[in-house]
Amino acid sequence: MTTVLIADDQPLQRFGFRMLLESQDDLTVLGEASNGSEAIRMTAQLHPDVVLMDIRMPGLDGIEATRRIVATGDRTRVLILTTFDLDEYAHAGLRAGASGFLIKDAQPEELLSGIRSVATGDAVVAPSLTRRLLDAYAHHLPAGGAAEGASQVDxxxxxxxxxxxxxxxxxxxxxxxxxxxxxxxxxxxxxxxxxxxxxxxxxxxxxxxxxxxxxxxxxxxxx
Amino acid sequence: MTTVLIADDQPLQRFGFRMLLESQDDLTVLGEASNGSEAIRMTAQLHPDVVLMDIRMPGLDGIEATRRIVATGDRTRVLILTTFDLDEYAHAGLRAGASGFLIKDAQPEELLSGIRSVATGDAVVAPSLTRRLLDAYAHHLPAGGAAEGASQVDxxxxxxxxxxxxxxxxxxxxxxxxxxxxxxxxxxxxxxxxxxxxxxxxxxxxxxxxxxxxxxxxxxxxx
DNA sequence: GCCACCGTAGTACCGCGGTACCACGCCCCT
DNA sequence: AGGGGCGTGGTACCGCGGTACTACGGTGGC
Incomplete structure (x- = not known):
């Protein structure tokens, strides 16, 4: 049984996700968060296998929330779901430690299989993004290295x-x-x-x- | 019984809407369209009471689809649902003859009551839009001038x-x-x-x- | 009834911005 | 001694942005 936390600021969107996930025998929705801070708090408390994370949320956004969740070292995986296939987001999301990146413009089946993949430790990237991601990463890898303190650097x-x-x-x-x-x-x-x-x-x-x-x-x- | 057609290019979004609507005794989903042309064709065929119309769709968008549906003179009402509360959209949508305008960032109850209102001939506008719409329409009359608030315009x-x-x-x-x-x-x-x-x-x-x-x-x- | 302003639309032209690809020297690390 | 990252620099190409100019229907002011 795979447990999931839904983090999205749109109630309707959350509702849709919940209905879809709960129609599956092997998936359980542990809860819903409407912003990044809530997602972090609920993850620390509920330890879901997967967090379905929207990027655009008021207050703390999905990228930053992902970073902090991943930083805890917990086994929770983050699957980012966004409306736009902007590489900007994909980059930042994956750099933040997300295990996957899908666009909402996906078939329900894709989302479900994405969740299952991520839960087992695999990574998932939306087909439309894959190519551009590879291009960008081939161009130059991070380097950044240290800079741990860095505090409030975007x-x-x-x-x-x-x-x-x-x-x-x-x-x-x-x-x-x-x-x-x-x-x-x-x-x-x-x-x-x-x-x-x-x-x-x-x-x-x-x-x-x-x-x-x-x-x-x-x-x-x-x- | 109110019949509804869902027009949205995102399968997940459609799924959410369908689940929500079908959980209500008085609402029936007649079908789903994934673009404007399909919405027009299905409306002509199924004559739903309400079309739940997304704006951003590939091919023919929601605004144009709304215009053509309204132009048929059918009793079908169009309720536009969009992700963004941009006034451009609201203007264009209402000019196109939509009976309502809601943002997806809404509570499920708001959407349900919005659909029921539109079905009975009322109009619905998202609270966050109302003010700006009024401002814009006021401008339609006396060419600004007064602008009492004047606020802090640079x-x-x-x-x-x-x-x-x-x-x-x-x-x-x-x-x-x-x-x-x-x-x-x-x-x-x-x-x-x-x-x-x-x-x-x-x-x-x-x-x-x-x-x-x-x-x-x-x-x-x-x- | 005329004029000014606004929003719309078109054509033609040119330069900056962005991409692709390559190259070299420096520094740090192993 | 090598390698990788970084900062520097170059060439060639092309598309978008910006300019200049024109045009026309609607609306409001005088």
Missing amino acids: PRLSALTEREREILTVIGKGWTNSEIAARLHLAESTVKTHVGRILAKTGSRDRIQAVILAYDSKLVEPA | PRLSALTEREREILTVIGKGWTNSEIAARLHLAESTVKTHVGRILAKTGSRDRIQAVILAYDSKLVEPA
């Missing part, structure tokens, strides 16, 4: 090197590539290389997403 | 028209021109015209500066 930035975070900061200030090159005494091609890696690592499709990330992660502060 | 945004502020908001969310066009039902050239005027009026050299402005002026909030 997990999505954790893969970036020192220099890359610097560049991201000025991207967030709206500088163009040529401006960055001039003011940091670099060749524009170097700047492009950095920017490319930043986009790949953070899963941003263009510098605009990176600007938004810089703001959301408080790398740059609103004026 | 002076740099004061030259913008209502529509331009809308566009700037989604620019701030990182949408590309083509995404804006698609989701707001505009031609890309129109979007470019708007963007160009926004940049000119705000003194931004590119959309990146506009994104930063949107954050700094609190037009969009950090996640």
Whole structure:
């Protein structure tokens, strides 16, 4: 028997998941959490085999919740379920230690088999994401290494090197590539290389997403 | 007995809706459509009392499907259900003739009562949308002027028209021109015209500066 | 009745941004 | 001595973004 905790801020979505899971003999829903903090608390208390985790939740989001749950060393596995197949999320989610990543745009059967796979220790990634994930990881692996303390660093930035975070900061200030090159005494091609890696690592499709990330992660502060 | 057609491209979402609705004695699900065209065809065939319509669907979207269903003059009512409470959607949806507009971030009871209201000819709008809808419709009358609240609008945004502020908001969310066009039902050239005027009026050299402005002026909030 | 503004839409053009791929020197670790 | 990560730099290509200009229907003001 596999036990599951549902973490999603949308009541209707939770309801659907619960109905689907409980229609299966081998799956039991232990509870429902509507945000990240709740998910962490309930996981510590109920020790489910699998947490079905939504990313977008008020307060503590699914990525951060995943990180903390995985950090406990408990045997609970996290399967992230999101509406969008943005690599940004996939990256951050997998870096956070999730065992799987599926998009909600999936057949019920896929979700069920995903849960069963994750419960037995396997990993699952939505087909539509697999390719891009491989590309991104082939491009460059994490490195990051230490940086354990780091405290309130946004997990999505954790893969970036020192220099890359610097560049991201000025991207967030709206500088163009040529401006960055001039003011940091670099060749524009170097700047492009950095920017490319930043986009790949953070899963941003263009510098605009990176600007938004810089703001959301408080790398740059609103004026 | 109220009959319902579910139109949503996400199988899991449909499953949840179906389970919820069928748990009620007075509601029957006649069928499920996974895109707009299917919704239209099935409506013409099954004549449900209510169509539960998602906006984002591949091919023909929910707005256009709503328009065509309403245009048939049939007594079928459309209740739009969307993930986001963007006013663009609400506007477009209600203009298209929808009888209601709810966000998926709702309690199951709200959805059920919404369906019953719409079936009896009433209209339903999600509480979080009501205010903005009223604001927008008020603007329809006297061209703003008063705007008693006036709130804390950033002076740099004061030259913008209502529509331009809308566009700037989604620019701030990182949408590309083509995404804006698609989701707001505009031609890309129109979007470019708007963007160009926004940049000119705000003194931004590119959309990146506009994104930063949107954050700094609190037009969009950090996640 | 006319004019100004707004929202819509189109065409044509060009440059920056992003990608793909390659390359080299430095430093740290084994 | 090797290897891997990092920062630097280069070339080539292409698509999206932004500009310039035009146009037209609707609405509200005068």
